[in-house]
Amino acid sequence: MAPESSFKLTYATMFNPPEELHQRFDEALARLKANFGKEYGMIIDGKDVFAQEKIENRFPADTDVVIGVFQKGSAEDAKSALAAARKAFPGWSHTPWQKRIELLRKAASLMDERIYDIGAAMAMEVGKNRMEALGDVAETIALFRYACQRMEETNGFEAEMGADPLVGFVSTNKSVLRPYGVWLVISPFNFPAALSGGPAASALAAGNTVVLKPASDTPMTSRLLAECLRDAGVPAGVVNYVTGPGSSVGQTLIDSPEVDGVTFTGSYDVGMKIYRDFGTSRWVRPTILELGGKNPVIVSRHADLETAATGIVRSAFGLQGQKCSAASRIYIEAPLYDKLVARIVEMTEALKIGDPTDRANMLGPVVNKSSYKDYQNFVSELKESGKILTGGKVLTDGAYSKGYFCAPTVAELPLNHRLWKHEMFVPITTVAKVNSLDEAMKLANDVEYGLTSGFYGSDEEADWFFDKIEAGVNYSNRAQGATTGAWPGFQPFGGWKGSGSSGKNAGGLHYLQLYMHEQIYTRVRKA
Ligand code: NAP
Ligand code: MG
Numbered sequence: 001m002a003p004e005s006s007f008k009l010t011y012a013t014m015f016n017p018p019e020e021l022h023q024r025f026d027e028a029l030a031r032l033k034a035n036f037g038k039e040y041g042m043i044i045d046g047k048d049v050f051a052q053e054k055i056e057n058r059f060p061a062d063t064d065v066v067i068g069v070f071q072k073g074s075a076e077d078a079k080s081a082l083a084a085a086r087k088a089f090p091g092w093s094h095t096p097w098q099k100r101i102e103l104l105r106k107a108a109s110l111m112d113e114r115i116y117d118i119g120a121a122m123a124m125e126v127g128k129n130r131m132e133a134l135g136d137v138a139e140t141i142a143l144f145r146y147a148c149q150r151m152e153e154t155n156g157f158e159a160e161m162g163a164d165p166l167v168g169f170v171s172t173n174k175s176v177l178r179p180y181g182v183w184l185v186i187s188p189f190n191f192p193a194a195l196s197g198g199p200a201a202s203a204l205a206a207g208n209t210v211v212l213k214p215a216s217d218t219p220m221t222s223r224l225l226a227e228c229l230r231d232a233g234v235p236a237g238v239v240n241y242v243t244g245p246g247s248s249v250g251q252t253l254i255d256s257p258e259v260d261g262v263t264f265t266g267s268y269d270v271g272m273k274i275y276r277d278f279g280t281s282r283w284v285r286p287t288i289l290e291l292g293g294k295n296p297v298i299v300s301r302h303a304d305l306e307t308a309a310t311g312i313v314r315s316a317f318g319l320q321g322q323k324c325s326a327a328s329r330i331y332i333e334a335p336l337y338d339k340l341v342a343r344i345v346e347m348t349e350a351l352k353i354g355d356p357t358d359r360a361n362m363l364g365p366v367v368n369k370s371s372y373k374d375y376q377n378f379v380s381e382l383k384e385s386g387k388i389l390t391g392g393k394v395l396t397d398g399a400y401s402k403g404y405f406c407a408p409t410v411a412e413l414p415l416n417h418r419l420w421k422h423e424m425f426v427p428i429t430t431v432a433k434v435n436s437l438d439e440a441m442k443l444a445n446d447v448e449y450g451l452t453s454g455f456y457g458s459d460e461e462a463d464w465f466f467d468k469i470e471a472g473v474n475y476s477n478r479a480q481g482a483t484t485g486a487w488p489g490f491q492p493f494g495g496w497k498g499s500g501s502s503g504k505n506a507g508g509l510h511y512l513q514l515y516m517h518e519q520i521y522t523r524v525r526k527a
Contacts, residue, residue, distance in 0.1 A: 009138045011485035014131040022359050025130050028116035029357055032067070032124065039069040040219070042077060042243055043226050045084035046236025051077060055243065057220055060127040060365040061355050061403040067124050070219040073244035075252040078211075081240040082258040085182040085209040088237030093179050093207040097156040101148035101205055107232035108144035111137060111197075114228065120357065122192060122221045127364035127404070129356045132319055140197035140225065142488040143507055147205040150512045157516065171524045177516035179207030180286065181260035184253050186246070186274075187214050188266040189367050190322045192221035198488075198506055199263035199288070200225075200239065206515035208261070211240045213250055215266075217367050219243045246270065254278055261286040261515065268292045268423070268448070268498055275501070288514055289501035290494065292423040293324045293451030295483040296444035298465065299340060300437055300457025301333040304477070308456035309343040311475075311482035315454065316429035317351060317408040318484055320366050324499075325452040325473070327483040329420060330431040331440035337433040341410070344431070345390045348408050354399060365404040366426055372404040375426040378419065379409065382428070386413035391427070421447050437461065445470045450496030454482030472496050472505055 009017070041048030053072035059065035071077075092100070111118065115137045123133040151157075157177035164171050183203035187196040192214055200210050214222035226241040242249060253259060254277050262285070264274050271291040278287050297315070299308050315327035332340050356364025366372055372394065379392050391409030408427040413419060415432055420443075434440040437457075444453065445468075455465040455476040462476035472495045473486050486493040492508025494500045504510040 009135055010487045010490075011132075011135045011139070012480040012487065014135050015480070017131060021134070022130075024116045025120060025134065025359075028120040029123075031117060032120045035068075037066050037069065040071075040223050042071050042073055042081075043223070043230065043239070043241040044077065044081045045087075045240065046230065049077060049080075051244070055216055055219065057125055059124050059403075060367055061405075063402055065124075067121070068220055070223075070243050073242045073249045075248060077242050077244065078249045078252040079256070079258075081211045081242045082182060082253070082256055084237040084240050085211050086258060088209045088235060089181055091235060092204075092209050092238045095207075097151050097205070097207065100207065101151050103232055103234050104144055104148050104201060104205055107229045107234065108141045110228040110232055111141045111144070111225065114224065115141070118193065118221060118224045121224060122218070123357045123364075125218045125220050126189060126192060126319075127356050127367055128319055129362055129364060130359060136191050136193045139191075139488060140193040143194060143198035144201040146488045146507055147201040147512055150509070151205050157513065161520070166524065168527050169524050170527050171522060174521045176519050176521070177206070177513060178519050179516055181208060182258060183208040183210050183515065184259045184262040185210060185212045186250055186253070186262070186264045186266065187212070187222065189215035189217040190319060190324070192218035193225060195265040195290070196222040197225050199265070202506075202512050202515050203261075203263070204234070204238065206512060208515060209238050211242060211253060211259075213242050213244070213246075213253060216243070216245055251277075257281060259285070261288075263288040263290070265290040286514060287501060290324070290506070291499050292425075292449055293326070293495065293499055294329060294421060294423050294447045294449040295325055295327055295452045295454070295471070296329040296331060297327050297454040297456070297482045298437065298440040298444055299330065299332040299336060300455075300461050301335040302458045302461065303336060303340075303456035305336065305340055305343060307477060307479045308482070309340060309347055310479045311454060311456070312344055312429075313347040313351070314480065315482040315484040316410075317348065317363060317427050318481065320363050320406065321408070321427035321429070322367060322371070322425050323484055325484040325486065326425075326429075327454060328424065328429050329444070330429060331434045331443055332431065333437065333440070334433050334435055341389065341431055345410055348390050348410055351408055353395065353405060353407070363408065363427065366406055367404070369404065371426055372406065374424065375406045375428070378424050378426065378428055381419060382409070382411045382413060385417050386411050386430070389431075415443065423449070437464070441465075441468050448498035451499035452483040452486070454478065456482075470496055472500060
């Protein structure tokens with residue numbers, strides 16, 4: 001095991017890593033390869049649990065490679081995970097918060113020690129490049145530490161309230177926030193550490209117990225996080241890790257009255273179904289939904305062309321366009337349009353695609369066959385109704401032949417086309433010429449989503465932009481990413497409208513409270 005990393009990695013600082021990072025990543029990759037095909041259980045009540053049926057976790061860059069074998073859990077497994085979490089709740093919720101955060105910080109330190117191993121597993125199961133994979137683990141660690149810090153800063157959310165003026169009596173009033181009970185976390189494939197670990201960290205710091213179900217494409221990253229929690233000494237049953245299809249295991253969890261609150265991060269369609277199904281219970285339970293995006297970038301005629309092009313290309317194609325925050329709609333004022341689009345195309349064509357674990361490559365494959373087909377269908381639609389400026393084909397020669405490789409694609413499309421409002425979640429972005437910033441803003445806000453956005457232009461224009469845009473996380477003049485690269489404590493992350501349900505962003509001041517309900521204690525004695 002390696003000692004804690006000696007530099008601070010964030011998505012915005014990852015572009016120039018020290019050599020040590022590459023060397024450590026390569027060593028971890030070799031360890032992973034030596035264990036290819038190994039079987040991993042679920043973790044229920046502290047024990048490894050195996051199912052009849054298995055899920056093979058394959059490498060999307062070479063589908064002959066089986067990274068590991070995971071469990072296709074059943075409805076029964078889902079129920080026993082909930083029962084274990086229920087049993088552990090009294091003990092964990094009555095563990096003083098100071099002790100809880102001590103254990104969570106210990107788990108975060110273990111994640112830091114194991115960052116290269118977790119990152120290597122993630123790079124392979126998602127098809128994420130090494131820097132993005134390490135960034136995802138580092139973000140998870142930051143989310144753990146941030147949740148702990150917020151417990152401390154708020155004294156565990158205990159507060160004395162005012163004393164009501166009772167004649168002849170003295171009253172003291174206290175407000176506390178207390179955990180709900182069993183918290184369900186369902187996470188997507190694209191940030192399998194931060195979107196499993198982040199919600200779990202908040203739920204646990206608050207005193208809830210957790211059942212975690214990761215995406216079926218990416219079971220390994222969450223397993224490694226669950227191991228860190230177990231090895232840190234978090235008691236059995238406090239964190240339970242179950243794997244298996246969303247439609248069976250996931251749905252059983254959602255339909256269970258044993259769940260007291262849920263954090264779901266994933267697509268709009270699945271999220272809205274969960275919202276409706278979860279709402280059929282006898283009372284309203286907290287439902288934190290972090291859903292899709294269709295993130296616009298507006299470029300003013302006053303923008304710096306090189307900054308805009310760099311930020312747009314990074315955000316459109318980082319993780320092959322499979323970020324909820326990906327830049328997918330680019331509205332450019334007419335005077336800059338031709339030059340900027342030419343530069344975006346040039347930069348896109350220079351992107352290196354291949355094995356995501358290879359340090360030379362910026363882009364890997366898309367995550368699975370279904371995304372690979374989606375890409376091809378969207379490309380046909382773009383060819384029919386618009387104009388492809390670069391990309392527009394899958395890559396199948398030589399080393400690409402065994403994976404789901406798609407050329408990053410920039411296309412022009414009539415502004416009334418349906419794909420301007422549809423989250424594609426593959427490496428495709430669309431560009432359009434606009435005659436004014438007002439026109440661009442009208443288009444930018446005319447979608448059901450409201451997750452992130454980007455702007456390039458003058459400072460005064462940026463003030464206007466921040467005031468008008470309907471989205472949770474917004475950037476101006478950022479070369480490191482037009483719409484991507486939020487970091488806990490710096491850019492708390494969450495969406496408006498169809499992109500999120502709580503109105504409070506993860507990694508921010510108001511998030512941890514979502515995992516607790518308020519209770520008031522009034523004591524009265526004679527004066
Ligand atoms: P997804 O298909 O919606 O799946 C997300 C999770 O839900 C997976 O664990 C999935 O399990 C599970 N699931 C599916 N059907 C279910 C059901 N009926 N009941 C309970 N659980 C169910 O999303 P994805 O393809 O993994 O991720 C991409 C999506 O996530 C995009 O839309 C992206 O924008 C969004 N996202 C949002 C954020 C944010 O912070 N707002 C961040 C990242 C990603 P299986 O894998 O077994 O199907
Ligand atoms: Mg999926």
